[in-house]
Amino acid sequence: MNLSKNLAVLLMASAVILAGCEKGSETYPITGEQCGPEDPVKTLDAEDCYIPPAVN
DSSP states (O other): OHHHHHHHHHHHHHHHHHHTOOTTOSBOTTTOOBOOTTOGGGGOOGGGGOOOOOOO
């Protein structure tokens, strides 16, 4: 009985979190600034985020 209650709470929390992940937004989620075609983030590539391994 307790397992089903925990599962229900987990599913509700997941639903609330996923509902906040709107993919079609025209603004940035944290700043609320308008997205546009000239945004510099559109030119970023995975290689721009490369972090070299630490040298010991």
